[in-house]
Amino acid sequence: MSARVFFVSGIDTDIGKTYATGYLARLWNDEGIVTLTQKPVQTGVEEGLGDIATHCALMGTPLPSGEEAALRLPQVFAYPASPHFAAQQEGKEVDVEAIDAATAQLALRCERLLLEGAGGLMVPLTPTFLQIDFIAQRGYEVILVTSGRLGSINHTLLSLEALRSRGLKLHTLVFNEVCSGEDDEVANNTKAYLQHYLNTYFPQTHFTTLSKM
Numbered sequence: 001m002s003a004r005v006f007f008v009s010g011i012d013t014d015i016g017k018t019y020a021t022g023y024l025a026r027l028w029n030d031e032g033i034v035t036l037t038q039k040p041v042q043t044g045v046e047e048g049l050g051d052i053a054t055h056c057a058l059m060g061t062p063l064p065s066g067e068e069a070a071l072r073l074p075q076v077f078a079y080p081a082s083p084h085f086a087a088q089q090e091g092k093e094v095d096v097e098a099i100d101a102a103t104a105q106l107a108l109r110c111e112r113l114l115l116e117g118a119g120g121l122m123v124p125l126t127p128t129f130l131q132i133d134f135i136a137q138r139g140y141e142v143i144l145v146t147s148g149r150l151g152s153i154n155h156t157l158l159s160l161e162a163l164r165s166r167g168l169k170l171h172t173l174v175f176n177e178v179c180s181g182e183d184d185e186v187a188n189n190t191k192a193y194l195q196h197y198l199n200t201y202f203p204q205t206h207f208t209t210l211s212k213m
């Protein structure tokens with residue numbers, strides 16, 4: 001039996017995808033649903049486990065080593081940039097087949113698998129292949145991370161339009177309170193607006209608030 005795969009994306013880089021991934025993995029494991037995480041493409045890391053290390057810290061699970069580490073972090077590039085450019089800096093291109101092979105192996109070891117993307121939905125994995133198309137070709141359910149910082153309404157609705165245009169299912173919208181800027185009035189209104197928008201246009205989608213961890 002192969003796991004149900006979810007792709008965690010966000011309205012931007014640094015929006016809280018890693019924390020949302022670790023939170024959900026911990027929650028589902030505590031509910032008895034065997035859950036693992038993968039960071040298909042990690043950029044800006046020269047050694048170590050990058051976001052996977054943070055997932056494990058939040059999940060309360062040991063750091064993977066050897067084969068499991070390679071499966072959970074199949075593509076790593078040192079330059080802190082979009083995957084297409086970080087790979088180019090090393091004279092390489094992101095190996096999508098290697099990602100799929102690693103995901104398939106991990107999916108045999110759990111009931112749910114959370115893939116944390118790089119940056120936002122429209123990030124190029126290669127010069128001619130966007131992350132959102134990677135998701136769409138595989139039919140992964142999407143978990144989108146947003147926040148209450150000024151600008152998030154626009155970025156969130158643009159991301160929702162992109163998902164809709166590719167027929168992708170939005171499983172959960174995660175509202176990250178930590179990346180919500182200095183103005184609480186704006187953050188509270190943004191949260192209320194997004195909840196109303198979701199109820200109106202994406203009634204099947206869950207809405208989860210992520211607090212400071």
Ligand SMILES: Nc1ncnc2c1ncn2[C@@H]1O[C@H](COP(=O)(O)OP(=O)(O)OP(=O)(O)O)[C@@H](O)[C@H]1O
Binds near residue numbers: 017020119178211
């Ligand atoms: N819920 C949270 N609790 C505590 N700290 C948080 C939380 N959300 C975000 N942060 C802080 O904000 C930083 C950025 O969050 P995070 O690393 O999850 O972003 P990201 O979207 O995964 O970025 P990337 O695109 O590089 O993967 C973290 O290093 C952490 O310091």
Ligand SMILES: C[C@H](N)[C@H](N)CCCCCC(=O)O
Binds near residue numbers: 013042082
């Ligand atoms: C380096 C950073 N932390 C992420 N891993 C990659 C973010 C790519 C963003 C590309 C872009 O939208 O311009």
Ligand SMILES: [Mg+2]
Binds near residue numbers: 019116
């Ligand atoms: Mg991250």
